Amino acid sequence: MSHLVLARRYRPQRFEDLIGQDVVVRTLRNALASGETAHAYVFAGLRGVGKTTAARILARALNCQQGPTPDPCGECSACVDIAEGRALDVLEIDAASNRGIDDVRELRETARAMPVRDRFRVFILDEAHQLSRDAWGALLKIIEEPPPHVVFVLASTDKQKFPATILSRCQQLDFRPVPAETLRAHLAEVARAEGFALPDGAALMLAQSAEGSVRDALSLLDRVRAFSPTGVDETAVAEVLGLPRFEVVLKTWDALLGGDVAAVLQLLREVEAEGTDPVAVYEALTTFAHTALLLACAPDCPIPYAADQRPALVARAGAAGQLRLVRLLGQLVEHRRLIAEADQSRLAVAVALGRLALWPRVRLIEELLAGSGQAVAAGVPVSDGQVAAPRLASEAGGTLGDLRRRLAAALDDAGAHLLAAGVVSASAARVEGGVLYLVYPSAAAANGQAAQEGLAELAGAARAAGIAQEVRVELSPAVATPSSPTPAELLLKVQSHEGVQRVLEIFGGKLERVEEKV
Numbered sequence: 001m002s003h004l005v006l007a008r009r010y011r012p013q014r015f016e017d018l019i020g021q022d023v024v025v026r027t028l029r030n031a032l033a034s035g036e037t038a039h040a041y042v043f044a045g046l047r048g049v050g051k052t053t054a055a056r057i058l059a060r061a062l063n064c065q066q067g068p069t070p071d072p073c074g075e076c077s078a079c080v081d082i083a084e085g086r087a088l089d090v091l092e093i094d095a096a097s098n099r100g101i102d103d104v105r106e107l108r109e110t111a112r113a114m115p116v117r118d119r120f121r122v123f124i125l126d127e128a129h130q131l132s133r134d135a136w137g138a139l140l141k142i143i144e145e146p147p148p149h150v151v152f153v154l155a156s157t158d159k160q161k162f163p164a165t166i167l168s169r170c171q172q173l174d175f176r177p178v179p180a181e182t183l184r185a186h187l188a189e190v191a192r193a194e195g196f197a198l199p200d201g202a203a204l205m206l207a208q209s210a211e212g213s214v215r216d217a218l219s220l221l222d223r224v225r226a227f228s229p230t231g232v233d234e235t236a237v238a239e240v241l242g243l244p245r246f247e248v249v250l251k252t253w254d255a256l257l258g259g260d261v262a263a264v265l266q267l268l269r270e271v272e273a274e275g276t277d278p279v280a281v282y283e284a285l286t287t288f289a290h291t292a293l294l295l296a297c298a299p300d301c302p303i304p305y306a307a308d309q310r311p312a313l314v315a316r317a318g319a320a321g322q323l324r325l326v327r328l329l330g331q332l333v334e335h336r337r338l339i340a341e342a343d344q345s346r347l348a349v350a351v352a353l354g355r356l357a358l359w360p361r362v363r364l365i366e367e368l369l370a371g372s373g374q375a376v377a378a379g380v381p382v383s384d385g386q387v388a389a390p391r392l393a394s395e396a397g398g399t400l401g402d403l404r405r406r407l408a409a410a411l412d413d414a415g416a417h418l419l420a421a422g423v424v425s426a427s428a429a430r431v432e433g434g435v436l437y438l439v440y441p442s443a444a445a446a447n448g449q450a451a452q453e454g455l456a457e458l459a460g461a462a463r464a465a466g467i468a469q470e471v472r473v474e475l476s477p478a479v480a481t482p483s484s485p486t487p488a489e490l491l492l493k494v495q496s497h498e499g500v501q502r503v504l505e506i507f508g509g510k511l512e513r514v515e516e517k518v
């Protein structure tokens, strides 16, 4: 089975079948309807978005025996011959292999001659930006004074390379990359027509990989079908494309935002063992961050994910907030360059994600160092003049990040996405006597409140994750009640605190003075 089977079978034959090019289609249809078509067009855009297909439809529209018309009949000899690529008056020329002056001279001869049978001679120059300078010169002469029976379509993925003199004499139509959602819907339609099942999530993964190209999307679908004739689902797609599954991306995201470097690296190892390129995970996280940001700004906006994946995204967008998402996305994009340039991209991904995972912790530590009332957010609740026992440690059940991640995963499984997202903002967690204590800093009071209201669900998830039988939620006091241990006592206690030790480790500093904030 050729990998172009579907792309060929579903090649649009009419303007209205062109996917995702509404502006182009409307412009061409209007021109045809009013008889005001241009003699030279530039069709610019990415590969596989329909430039050549649109050029062929335009040729049919011009030469159809019922035409010129926006709706070629598709049945007359002109329509049929053009569709099959054997019309004498429609010439498709690959500029990449015909870039010299001689070919263009020949072209000029052909252009001057009257059409053999049809109304117009239509020249479709593919990859026109590859023409040589002399060839451009010769072409310009024809376009400056085109014979009335000639139409040129210069198709190109890189019109920036066209001489300005050419561009100014052509009508330029820009073909857009087709949005993932539009591609997904198209793939679903093709699957329906072909009579095989294609889940939304799988269609979307294919659509995203195709990066705006209809042809690539259909070729990818061909590939997955060849690989897995019994059914195309998310797993088959992930395997063929080497893409991470949504669930893996979700887990990595939670670990990343939970500041759990160990978990992030472990997840990377796991996907690599499954044969997934860590760079693909990184790209998936970038898409995730971008989408979360869009959702944080406009919760109802359309997103390139399946409908059943939306709640998990919405919840995470809300939990992270615009500010953090902007920063995270910025960092993801920034590190992308480093990954692209690195000799060992998998190491670069590990370093980049490690840095990103550490960022929230560094931020909290910075707040701690700044001595703001946010100190509690770093897991150092101050009460009764005492520094509470460190709660970040693995007293039971693993690190804070690990506990939060497992709990969030169990909540996600139970469909409690909002609670799952809120768990990430717990500043401390411990397990004692089968009870999981979650501490929410005052900065995350809303999430704490939500957790308190969702105790039953939290407990269910804690049991499902094998963390604890029960859950209690503690809200850290916004203001500590003062009483006074001696400065020396306080210094000693603060110094022995794990979080503080980590600060000192990261910043290489020395604790000189401890003050209580009231």
Ligand SMILES: [Zn+2]
Pocket (backbone or CB within 6 Å): 063, 064, 065, 066, 072, 073, 074, 075, 076, 077, 078, 079, 080
């Ligand atoms: Zn026709």
